[in-house]
Amino acid sequence: xxxxxxxxxEPAKSGGAGLAGGGAGAGSTEExxxxxxxxLARLESVRRLLDETDDPDRAIDILQELxxxxxxxxxxxxxxxxxxxxxxxxxxDVAES
Numbered sequence: 001x002x003x004x005x006x007x008x009x010e011p012a013k014s015g016g017a018g019l020a021g022g023g024a025g026a027g028s029t030e031e032x033x034x035x036x037x038x039x040l041a042r043l044e045s046v047r048r049l050l051d052e053t054d055d056p057d058r059a060i061d062i063l064q065e066l067x068x069x070x071x072x073x074x075x076x077x078x079x080x081x082x083x084x085x086x087x088x089x090x091x092x093d094v095a096e097s
């Protein structure tokens with residue numbers, strides 16, 4: 001299976017390594033939500049490719065891409081949730097800095 005996005009030159013996997021350490025704060029939450037929005041836009045774009053193809057082999061490739069993008073979006077949503085929960089649990093003076 002390739003990691004290159006179907007119909008795009010971008011890799012299917014987006015980094016996100018900066019958030020993997022569990023760093024929290026409004027910046028992390030907003031960054032994750034922005035990534036989710038980008039992934040959802042890519043999902044919609046790739047879904048349109050599926051609607052337009054009549055080639056079964058291409059459809060399988062596109063479905064694999066959709067599955068990968070959906071997994072990435074779910075993981076990014078979980079990161080955003082953890083960051084928001086950590087931020088909400090932090091004392092006000094720590095959350096503001």
